[in-house]
Amino acid sequence: MDTMTAQGAPSKTRDIQNHHMDSTIWDSFTFRDDDIIVASYAKAGTTWTQQIVGQLIFDGRTEPAAGQVSPWVDLRVPPPEVKLPMLEAQTHRRFLKTHLPVDALVFSPKVKYVYVARDGRDLMWSLHNHHYNANDQFFPSSTTRRAASALRWTARPKIRSPTSANGLMGMAIRSGPFGRTCVAGGRSATCPMC
Numbered sequence: 001m002d003t004m005t006a007q008g009a010p011s012k013t014r015d016i017q018n019h020h021m022d023s024t025i026w027d028s029f030t031f032r033d034d035d036i037i038v039a040s041y042a043k044a045g046t047t048w049t050q051q052i053v054g055q056l057i058f059d060g061r062t063e064p065a066a067g068q069v070s071p072w073v074d075l076r077v078p079p080p081e082v083k084l085p086m087l088e089a090q091t092h093r094r095f096l097k098t099h100l101p102v103d104a105l106v107f108s109p110k111v112k113y114v115y116v117a118r119d120g121r122d123l124m125w126s127l128h129n130h131h132y133n134a135n136d137q138f139f140p141s142s143t144t145r146r147a148a149s150a151l152r153w154t155a156r157p158k159i160r161s162p163t164s165a166n167g168l169m170g171m172a173i174r175s176g177p178f179g180r181t182c183v184a185g186g187r188s189a190t191c192p193m194c
Contacts, residue, residue, distance in 0.1 A: 009107050009109055010107045012027075012104060012106050013103045016074075019076075020075065020076060021074045021100065024080075025074055025083070025084070026105055026106040031111055032110070033111070034112075035093075035094050035108070035110070036093070036094070036111065036112045036113075037095075037096050037097075037098060037111055037112070038050050038070075038095060038096065039099075039115050039116070040099065040117065040118075041118075041123065042099050043118070044117060044123055045116045046097055047067065050095060053070075053114065054095060057092060057095060058092070066095075069090065069092070069095075071097065073098055074099065
């Protein structure tokens with residue numbers, strides 16, 4: 001399947017729909033010439049990059065927070081009939097977030113794309129911590145209870161002994177008075193950087 005147009009721009013060749021994402025929202029999205037799309041795989045630094053872009057747009061102000069004005073467009077919540085009018089009503093230069101691969105994203109030559117990459121080992125460790133530490137409100141917010149229970153089952157592995165490897169990067173995990181900690185590097189399981 002060819003993912004490039006005759007002009008050399010990527011073209012959408014597939015849709016991705018799961019418990020978190022629905023790429024079909026981009027089919028109805030109206031681009032503006034000055035839009036900025038921040039694209040990455042999950043846990044690669046997307047929100048951090050959004051905040052930087054937001055501060056550039058809003059002259060260094062940290063308010064409003066990027067998450068308030070720069071939504072994850074392909075996230076299933078809120079639904080497209082709510083999200084698209086909210087985005088259309090924005091009067092500032094829009095900067096939007098996506099976790100879609102380029103072949104599932106409608107590409108516009110009008111806008112700027114900022115792609116964020118992170119070492120896959122760090123990304124997987126961060127993704128593991130994100131799901132392991134998700135609270136009980138996170139899982140029912142998925143579209144189906146079955147998908148939520150499957151996610152919960154895979155996201156919460158058994159507690160490991162102090163000498164066992166975590167299976168992701170071969171780092172030992174120990175439990176202490178402040179929660180689970182990575183012995184190699186000292187990262188906390190609730191580290192805001194992960």
